[in-house]
Every structure is written in C-alpha cells, then in structure tokens.
Amino acid sequence: MTATAAQRAVPVRKATYGRAVKSEWIKARSLRSTWILMGFTLLAFIGIPLLAASPTDSSFASASLLFNGLDFAVILLAIFSALLITSEYTTGSARNTFTATPSRGAVLAAKTTIAVLFALVVTVVAVGVAWAIALPADAAAIDLADTETMRLFGGKLLGLVVVVVLSVSLGTLLRSAVGTIFTILAIELIAPPILLSVGNTIANWVGALLPFTLTSQVIATDPPGAGEVGLASGPALLVLLLWAIIPFVLAVLSLRSRDV
Amino acid sequence: MIEAKDLTKRYGSKTAVDHASFTVQPGIVTGFLGPNGAGKSTTMRMILGLDRPTGGTVTLGGKPYAKLDSPLAEIGALIDAKGVHPRRSARQHLRALAATHGISDKRVDEVIQMTGLTEVAKKKAGQFSLGMGQRLGIAGALLADPQIVMMDEPVNGLDPDGVLWVRQLARHLASTGRTVFLSSHLMSEVQQTADHVIIIGRGRILADAPLDEFVKAHASGGVSVTSPDAATLAGLLTSAGATVEPGKEREILTVTGLDALGVGRIVRDNGILISQLRDDTTTLEQAYMRLTAEETEYKAGVPGTAETASAPTEEVSK
Numbered sequence: 317m318t319a320t321a322a323q324r325a326v327p328v329r330k331a332t333y334g335r336a337v338k339s340e341w342i343k344a345r346s347l348r349s350t351w352i353l354m355g356f357t358l359l360a361f362i363g364i365p366l367l368a369a370s371p372t373d374s375s376f377a378s379a380s381l382l383f384n385g386l387d388f389a390v391i392l393l394a395i396f397s398a399l400l401i402t403s404e405y406t407t408g409s410a411r412n413t414f415t416a417t418p419s420r421g422a423v424l425a426a427k428t429t430i431a432v433l434f435a436l437v438v439t440v441v442a443v444g445v446a447w448a449i450a451l452p453a454d455a456a457a458i459d460l461a462d463t464e465t466m467r468l469f470g471g472k473l474l475g476l477v478v479v480v481v482l483s484v485s486l487g488t489l490l491r492s493a494v495g496t497i498f499t500i501l502a503i504e505l506i507a508p509p510i511l512l513s514v515g516n517t518i519a520n521w522v523g524a525l526l527p528f529t530l531t532s533q534v535i536a537t538d539p540p541g542a543g544e545v546g547l548a549s550g551p552a553l554l555v556l557l558l559w560a561i562i563p564f565v566l567a568v569l570s571l572r573s574r575d576v
Numbered sequence: 577m578i579e580a581k582d583l584t585k586r587y588g589s590k591t592a593v594d595h596a597s598f599t600v601q602p603g604i605v606t607g608f609l610g611p612n613g614a615g616k617s618t619t620m621r622m623i624l625g626l627d628r629p630t631g632g633t634v635t636l637g638g639k640p641y642a643k644l645d646s647p648l649a650e651i652g653a654l655i656d657a658k659g660v661h662p663r664r665s666a667r668q669h670l671r672a673l674a675a676t677h678g679i680s681d682k683r684v685d686e687v688i689q690m691t692g693l694t695e696v697a698k699k700k701a702g703q704f705s706l707g708m709g710q711r712l713g714i715a716g717a718l719l720a721d722p723q724i725v726m727m728d729e730p731v732n733g734l735d736p737d738g739v740l741w742v743r744q745l746a747r748h749l750a751s752t753g754r755t756v757f758l759s760s761h762l763m764s765e766v767q768q769t770a771d772h773v774i775i776i777g778r779g780r781i782l783a784d785a786p787l788d789e790f791v792k793a794h795a796s797g798g799v800s801v802t803s804p805d806a807a808t809l810a811g812l813l814t815s816a817g818a819t820v821e822p823g824k825e826r827e828i829l830t831v832t833g834l835d836a837l838g839v840g841r842i843v844r845d846n847g848i849l850i851s852q853l854r855d856d857t858t859t860l861e862q863a864y865m866r867l868t869a870e871e872t873e874y875k876a877g878v879p880g881t882a883e884t885a886s887a888p889t890e891e892v893s894k
C-alpha cells in the first residue's frame with residue numbers, strides 16, 4: 317500500500333498547524349460576512365473618534381481618543397472570532413475541518429491565529445486611518461516613542477487579543493454564536509460598570525478582575541492606592557493573560573474529548 | 577485497508593455500534609449494508625476520528641486516524657454532503673481543504689472537472705441541489721488521491737447518470753488497488769457495485785463475506801418438489817443438468833440449477849405424479865431483510881429498552 321507513496325500522482329504534504337492557518341484564512345476571506353464585518357469595524361473605529369473629536373492639548377488624551385471606537389469594535393471582532401468556530405458546527409463543515417487536520421489543538425490554534433491577526437490588522441489600520449483623517453490637527457501631537465503612548469497602544473491591543481482568544485475559546489466550548497456573543501457582551505460592556513459602581517467590595521473586585529478593567533489597570537502607571545480596589549500593572553497583566561490562556565486550554569481539552 | 581476491532585459507540589444508554597470487528601480490503605469494493613439507524617454513519621465517523629469510540633479501535637493502514645500525517649491522502653471520505661458552509665463557493669471550499677495538505681489549485685480544478693462541477697464551481701454551496709452537493713463531497717474525497725475512499729450513501733440524491741457514475745468510479749478506484757468502502761441501506765445497490773459485503777444491524781456485524789459467498793449461503797434455497805416417485809424424478813432432473821439433494825423425508829427433493837418452471841416441465845413431460853412444487857429461492861434482498869429483520873423484531877419486542885438494553889442483548893446473540 318505504501319509502494320504508491322513514491323509515485324503519488326498528487327503530491328501532498330503533512331497537515332500541519334501552518335497549513336491549517338492557510339486553510340482558515342481561505343475560509344475566512346471567502347465569506348462576504350468577513351468583509352462586511354471588517355467594514356463595520358473600521359467604521360466604528362474611525363467614526364466614533366471623528367464624532368468625539370475635540371481639540372485637546374495633551375498628546376495622551378489624543379492618543380486615547382484614537383481607541384474610543386475600540387469598546388464597540390471589540391464586540392464586532394469578538395463576533396468574527398466566535399463565528400470562525402461556531403459556524404463550523406452549524407453548517408456541519410466542522411467534519412471536513414477536523415478530518416483534514418486531525419489535531420484538535422492545531423485547528424483551534426489556527427483559528428485563534430486568524431482571529432488575532434484579523435483583529436490586530438483591522439485595529440492597527442483603523443487607528444492609523446483615524447489618526448490620519450479624524451485628528452489631522454493633533455496627529456503631530458501624538459508621539460509614538462512616548463512611553464505612555466506605547467503603554468496605551470500595547471495595553472489596548474493586548475486587551476483586544478485577550479477578548480478575541482476568549483471568544484474563539486468560548487465559541488468552541490459553547491458551540492453557539494449567540495451564547496458566545498452574549499457572554500462577551502456581558503463580560504465586556506454590561507458587567508464592568510455595574511460591578512464597579514455597586515457598594516459591595518466583592519462585586520467591585522470581580523469587576524476589577526474582568527478583562528475590560530484589567531486592561532486599564534495594565535495601562536495605568538500608578539498602582540491603586542491603599543484600600544482601593546484593583547491591581548498594579550504587573551499582576552493585572554498576569555490575570556489578563558489568564559483570561560486567554562485558561563479558556564483556550566479548556567477549549568482544546570473539550571475538543572479532544574467531545575465528538576465533532 | 578481499514579481494520580476495526582471491537583469498535584463500540586454508545587450515546588448515553590443507546591448503543592449505536594456494538595463490538596464491530598471487520599477488515600476492509602484494498603483492491604475491491606466493499607459494501608457496508610444496514611437498515612436505517614444500524615450504525616453505518618456512526619462507524620464511519622469513528623473511522624475518521626470524529627466520534628470517539630466508547631470501546632475498541634479502528635486503524636487505517638495500521639494507524640489510528642489521529643496519527644496520520646496527511647490524512648486526506650490516506651482516506652478520502654464523503655460522510656455528509658452538507659458539510660460545507662452554504663455561503664462559500666464550491667471552489668473555495670475545496671481550496672481550503674487543499675491548503676491543509678499543500679495541494680495545488682491545479683488539482684482542485686482537476687477534481688472539479690472530474691466531478692462535473694466546472695460550471696457551478698463559483699456558485700455558493702448553499703445553492704447546490706442535493707446531487708450537486710453530493711458531487712462536491714465526492715470531489716473533496718478525491719482531492720488528495722487517497723488510498724482509501726469511503727462514502728456514506730454516495731448515491732443518495734443522484735440521478736440515474738450520477739448513480740452510474742458513482743458505480744463506475746467505485747469500480748475504477750478498486751481496479752487501481754484502492755480500498756473502497758461504500759454504505760447503503762439497499763442490497764440492490766450494493767449488489768451492483770460491491771465485491772464484498774459487510775452487513776450491520778443494530779450496531780452489530782451480522783455478515784462479512786464476499787458477495788458471491790453471501791449469495792451462495794443465503795440466496796440459494798432452490799426448488800422443492802415432493803413426489804411419491806422421488807427416485808425416478810431425481811434421475812430425470814439430474815440428467816437434465818440440475819443438482820438434486822434428497823430432503824429429510826424421502827419424498828422431498830431440493831433442486832438447484834433449474835427453476836420451478838423447468839422442474840414443472842420435466843414433471844409434465846414424463847407424467848410423474850407430484851404432490852407439491854415450491855420455489856424456495858430467496859433473492860439477496862430477501863436474505864438481507866431476513867438477516868436484519870431479526871434485529872428489528874428484537875427491537876420492537878422489547879419496549880423501553882433504554883435501561884435494560886445490555887442484558888437481553890446477550891441472549892439474542894445466541
């Protein structure tokens with residue numbers, strides 16, 4: 317049976333993680349919904365700062381304004397990320413995906429890679445465009461080499477990556493786009509303001525440990541004062557990363573143990 | 577070659593596949609036959625590592641699916657025609673599949689042409705008819721030119737031309753030394769294509785034999801004739817080229833190699849007195865139905881099997 321290996325009419329290579337990434341990208345880009353979602357994300361990113369634009373004098377405030385669209389865009393990018401896996405189950409194409417690349421970890425890593433790259437590219441492009449168009453007057457005021465600006469950019473992008481990975485992982489665990497999006501909405505938009513404003517320390521702490529608030533804590537240069545709820549930048553970074561790592565590991569374990 | 581050993585799958589208390597052991601050989605077409613709900617699709621999903629067996633193992637050329645470096649080159653499978661995103665074009669679906677194995681676009685276009693999808697390749701898969709979807713599934717299965725081709729109910733939804741095409745494809749693949757494994761719930765379908773048949777009923781393998789052996793064993797009852805003058809009749813039938821076996825009672829003969837009409841003619845021409853002439857030949861379809869009906873009867877006879885399924889199973893298998 318293996319005698320034919322040498323004389324294969326159709327040359328094939330190993331089904332690796334790298335090839336799974338290529339395959340996932342072909343799948344993502346061949347759906348119109350990907351491009352529509354990208355359009356809306358860019359619109360949110362560029363439109364919101366444009367609307368909010370007002371002359372500011374501090375470069376940090378200007379730079380921060382560039383990310384005003386992110387709170388909304390992150391939800392759109394989370395939808396894109398969740399659909400990468402949940403649509404496979406609703407359409408039955410998961411069977412093709414997992415037969416072509418039998419390693420569950422490789423498939424999930426490939427999907428996560430596409431989700432992260434897509435989110436980063438869209439965000440960087442959008443922020444760049446917003447910088448050029450929305451804030452022409454202030455553009456010169458933003459100094460990328462400035463450590464505070466770098467902290468802001470790095471922190472925001474990391475926060476985005478964490479939500480995207482969380483979204484792919486939750487999509488894998490729940491196998492439902494609606495369930496995943498709702499959970500992300502709750503974690504990102506609904507829970508933080510509620511939990512942080514109630515007069516209960518435990519609730520405040522839960523609120524402080526959500527990815528949204530952790531991102532601000534990572535960016536903040538000054539640690540919270542004594543008696544204040546919240547973490548210093550370093551520990552906040554660690555907890556933020558756990559929001560991506562733990563769900564991802566659980567998702568791989570779930571894929572390995574459950575039937576497709 | 578596909579080798580299953582004690583392959584078992586339970587969904588909750590429902591046993592879909594029950595200690596199935598079989599080997600699917602290269603160079604021939606093997607039909608996997610069983611009524612609805614027998615466990616054919618479940619077995620195939622386990623072969624592809626999609627469903628985890630509750631017990632037992634299945635290997636492809638000696639390796640479990642998860643250990644294959646380039647699985648699409650080892651086994652190409654059609655298990656679910658609708659396993660394609662409805663808003664992705666057929667060609668992009670195949671290109672994505674090809675990318676996992678570094679297969680060229682040239683080969684993608686080749687299988688599109690082979691399966692007669694050239695004109696609709698750019699159309700969204702969701703707009704495909706059942707038959708077109710089936711062809712797209714087959715195109716995916718053939719993409720990496722696999723050693724084993726496995727198809728779950730491949731002729732489902734195909735027009736007569738399509739059915740003929742699948743049969744010829746299966747025969748052709750087998751003639752080039754490949755392992756071909758096709759499921760069906762119709763004996764007539766398997767009979768036209770397969771060299772070997774594996775029959776499954778309620779998750780258990782009921783028969784596993786070359787088709788002609790299965791025919792000999794199950795579809796050759798012959799003609800039974802009862803006559804007070806059996807000895808004379810036996811002589812006449814034998815000289816007419818038939819094979820005659822005396823029955824348990826001396827007056828009853830079982831005749832093969834001659835149909836009921838032929839036997840009747842000899843009886844008339846020679847003026848022999850008979851008391852009964854009966855056609856006992858069973859068609860393959862009947863043999864298959866009888867084999868699987870026992871399973872179905874058992875199923876119908878035990879209401880609320882959910883909890884007690886495993887205990888009576890032992891008795892029935894005797």
Ligand SMILES: Nc1ncnc2c1ncn2[C@@H]1O[C@H](COP(=O)(O)OP(=O)(O)OP(=O)(O)O)[C@@H](O)[C@H]1O
Pocket residue numbers: 587590591592610611612613614615616617618619761
């Ligand atoms: N995911 C599942 N969860 C629960 N039960 C299942 C599942 N998949 C299959 N079954 C059950 O297992 C049994 C075997 O089903 P399977 O689909 O393998 O049969 P089949 O031989 O392919 O039938 P058909 O000819 O109708 O396609 C059926 O009783 C079915 O209801």
Ligand SMILES: [Mg+2]
Pocket residue numbers: 616617618728
């Ligand atoms: Mg089936």
